[in-house]
Amino acid sequence: MSRNTEVFVIGGGPAGLSAAHVAAKLGAKTLLVDDSARVGGQLIKQTHRFFGSSNRDAGIRGITIADKLQQDISEVADRLTVLENTAAVGFYHNKEAGILSQNAYERVTYQAAIVCTGATENSLTFENNDLPGIYGAGGVQTLMNVHGIKPGQKILMVGSGNIGLIVSYQLIQAGVEVVGLVEGMPTIGGYLVHASKIRRLGVPIHTSHTILKALGTEGVEGAVLCRVDEKFQPVPNTEFEIKCDCICLAVGLTPLIDLFQQAQCRMVHVGELGGLVPLHDSSMRTTNPDIFVAGDASGIEEATTAILAGRIAGARAYETIHGKSADADAIVAEAREELRTLRSGSTGERIRWGRERVLKEAGEC
Amino acid sequence: MLKNDGIITPEELTPVLPPLARLEKGPVAIIECLQDIPCDPCVSACPTKAIKMKEGITDKPLLDFAACTGCGLCIPKCPGLAIFVINMKHTAGMATVSMSHELLPVPEKGQEVTALDRAGKVVGKVKVVRVINPPAYDRTAVVTVEVPADQVNNIRAIRV
Amino acid sequence: MTSLRIEKHPVLNFPERKTVKFYFEGKKYQGFEGEPIAAALHAAGIKTLRHSPQKNRARGFFCAIGRCSSCIMEVDGQINTMTCITPLKEGMQVKMQKGHGHIKP
Numbered sequence: 001m002s003r004n005t006e007v008f009v010i011g012g013g014p015a016g017l018s019a020a021h022v023a024a025k026l027g028a029k030t031l032l033v034d035d036s037a038r039v040g041g042q043l044i045k046q047t048h049r050f051f052g053s054s055n056r057d058a059g060i061r062g063i064t065i066a067d068k069l070q071q072d073i074s075e076v077a078d079r080l081t082v083l084e085n086t087a088a089v090g091f092y093h094n095k096e097a098g099i100l101s102q103n104a105y106e107r108v109t110y111q112a113a114i115v116c117t118g119a120t121e122n123s124l125t126f127e128n129n130d131l132p133g134i135y136g137a138g139g140v141q142t143l144m145n146v147h148g149i150k151p152g153q154k155i156l157m158v159g160s161g162n163i164g165l166i167v168s169y170q171l172i173q174a175g176v177e178v179v180g181l182v183e184g185m186p187t188i189g190g191y192l193v194h195a196s197k198i199r200r201l202g203v204p205i206h207t208s209h210t211i212l213k214a215l216g217t218e219g220v221e222g223a224v225l226c227r228v229d230e231k232f233q234p235v236p237n238t239e240f241e242i243k244c245d246c247i248c249l250a251v252g253l254t255p256l257i258d259l260f261q262q263a264q265c266r267m268v269h270v271g272e273l274g275g276l277v278p279l280h281d282s283s284m285r286t287t288n289p290d291i292f293v294a295g296d297a298s299g300i301e302e303a304t305t306a307i308l309a310g311r312i313a314g315a316r317a318y319e320t321i322h323g324k325s326a327d328a329d330a331i332v333a334e335a336r337e338e339l340r341t342l343r344s345g346s347t348g349e350r351i352r353w354g355r356e357r358v359l360k361e362a363g364e365c
Numbered sequence: 366m367l368k369n370d371g372i373i374t375p376e377e378l379t380p381v382l383p384p385l386a387r388l389e390k391g392p393v394a395i396i397e398c399l400q401d402i403p404c405d406p407c408v409s410a411c412p413t414k415a416i417k418m419k420e421g422i423t424d425k426p427l428l429d430f431a432a433c434t435g436c437g438l439c440i441p442k443c444p445g446l447a448i449f450v451i452n453m454k455h456t457a458g459m460a461t462v463s464m465s466h467e468l469l470p471v472p473e474k475g476q477e478v479t480a481l482d483r484a485g486k487v488v489g490k491v492k493v494v495r496v497i498n499p500p501a502y503d504r505t506a507v508v509t510v511e512v513p514a515d516q517v518n519n520i521r522a523i524r525v
Numbered sequence: 526m527t528s529l530r531i532e533k534h535p536v537l538n539f540p541e542r543k544t545v546k547f548y549f550e551g552k553k554y555q556g557f558e559g560e561p562i563a564a565a566l567h568a569a570g571i572k573t574l575r576h577s578p579q580k581n582r583a584r585g586f587f588c589a590i591g592r593c594s595s596c597i598m599e600v601d602g603q604i605n606t607m608t609c610i611t612p613l614k615e616g617m618q619v620k621m622q623k624g625h626g627h628i629k630p
Contacts, residue, residue, distance in 0.1 A: 036610070037610070037612075047537060048444065049505075050444060051444050052403055052405075058405065059444060060503070121588065132573050132583050133585060135586065135587055135589075136587060136588055138589065139586065139609075143567065144531065147560050147561065148537070148539035149529050149564055149568045150529040150531060151567075173468060173535050173536065186369065187369055188368055188369070191402050192371065193400070193402075193443075193445025193447040194445065195367075195371030196483065196521075198371065199371030199484060199485060200481055201485055202484075205370050207369050217583070218572075218573050218583045219572045341403070341423070342423075344422075345403060345423025347401055347403065467535050468535055469534070469535045471535075504535060
């Protein structure tokens with residue numbers, strides 16, 4: 001079997017949903033596929049209120065933003081088809097791709113593709129890091145906030161970026177005791193208000209510390225932590241044991257880029273963006289002119305910026321099929337201005353550097 | 366220090382504390398948001414436009430203590446749960462602290478709860494004097510507790 | 526052992542679901558229809574889902590989104606089933622697969 005569409009969106013997280021909504025709203029026949037049972041990406045697990053501008057979703061919970069995006073796409077249902085439990089497995093030449101759902105394979109012919117595959121979680125090397133009871137932060141959120149099951153009774157969090165801090169808070173809300181948070185750097189990586197929030201509920205934050213090993217044989221029974229020096233080397237005789245029945249790793253994300261590589265898009269390694277990302281211009285177009293990118297797949301950031309980049313990609317993808325459009329231009333101009341504001345200031349510094357490097361490589365800066 | 370352990374030191378807190386003369390006049394907000402992060406819901410939450418950001422959304426919020434009425438509408442809107450309202454004019458020797466509470470159970474008015482400081486250490490038992498939890502607050506209750514006046518900037522959470 | 530199911534949550538509501546029975550290594554358990562098999566096992570306190578083929582190390586749930594293959598098990602005779610994304614059904618037979626698993630003729 002084969003399907004025909006104008007815009008083909010891969011991934012139904014904040015970037016993909018926004019891209020599909022904009023493309024369909026402007027008038028393009030759009031198909032969105034997502035490999036999970038329910039679109040919304042990571043937003044469906046976010047119980048906390050979002051930062052950002054109150055003009056766009058700040059102060060409301062991630063789960064509510066997911067509902068809003070689903071409402072948006074339902075309004076353009078006449079032009080937009082959504083396939084859940086469906087994975088895009090590869091691109092062919094001549095604007096064709098393969099999708100797989102419940103062991104049934106189909107081909108999709110498209111005019112422009114927008115790839116919003118998101119990211120995958122990083123792991124960390126330490127003794128026994130493969131024991132049952134050691135989970136990625138996304139896995140913990142899925143288990144707890146989607147399926148309503150606690151990962152354990154006592155958890156150790158590794159990583160003090162926003163994900164580590166926020167998931168610690170969510171764990172407390174779910175009734176799990178967070179026995180500590182470990183961070184190798186001398187300072188907390190995420191927003192300090194999130195850190196204060198868990199600290200005042202009694203979670204010790206161990207900066208300049210690392211996890212040496214997990215204890216247990218068939219499952220986690222504890223962990224050994226120690227202090228690290230400025231070169232991140234363990235300081236002898238500073239080891240101590242902490243009792244816990246699970247360990248959560250929140251040590252960063254890496255863009256999911258297999259599809260871009262398979263489609264022979266030029267890739268560039270930008271540390272500030274989480275690793276290899278497809279080279280793209282300010283329209284979110286990759287070096288393959290029919291393939292766009294948005295969201296974490298274009299560099300690790302967060303949901304609000306993913307929504308805005310998705311809107312840009314959706315508008316520009318529409319234009320490659322239907323020609324120049326004043327409405328599309330207006331959407332792009334508005335999204336660019338919002339992105340500029342969100343990325344300004346000292347906390348947006350690394351992202352700005354990373355984004356500038358990509359645009360420079362693309363010859364735009 | 367805040368950036369090392371998540372605990373705001375008294376020195377770090379000083380710039381956001383209301384002047385003594387303002388405390389004499391009754392309830393006032395303290396915005397414990399000390400980092401340039403891209404966030405501004407508090408600005409639009411304030412009915413008297415007392416919260417401003419000079420350099421735009423990534424600036425720190427600046428509270429005009431004279432314009433702040435201590436109404437507390439900004440408390441549940443802060444994604445960082447970093448806004449508190451203190452009232453030094455509660456009763457003789459006693460003050461109140463109002464804060465966000467997003468954990469179960471939500472306490473009831475009159476209930477005795479355990480007060481915690483910025484490090485999560487138990488300070489003592491305190492009485493809940495008000496709980497506001499309307500649908501508009503979207504499951505972030507605002508709880509006001511009665512505390513000894515000298516603990517007003519030390520108590521920052523409760524355990525029910 | 527205290528249940529790992531979240532009874533009450535300050536922000537989320539978990540809808541009522543139908544209880545179904547299933548079998549893990551031949552023993553009867555209960556879970557909710559449609560939740561991932563690995564989630565039902567986790568709630569029942571089962572954290573070891575298999576052992577690695579070469580070093581015989583215990584393996585559990587990890588990514589929860591069908592990416593990492595840590596949770597593969599034999600489900601109704603089908604080996605290499607990603608239990609973190611496969612919905613639970615009434616009467617399912619879930620087994621730890623031995624080694625790389627055996628495809629039945």
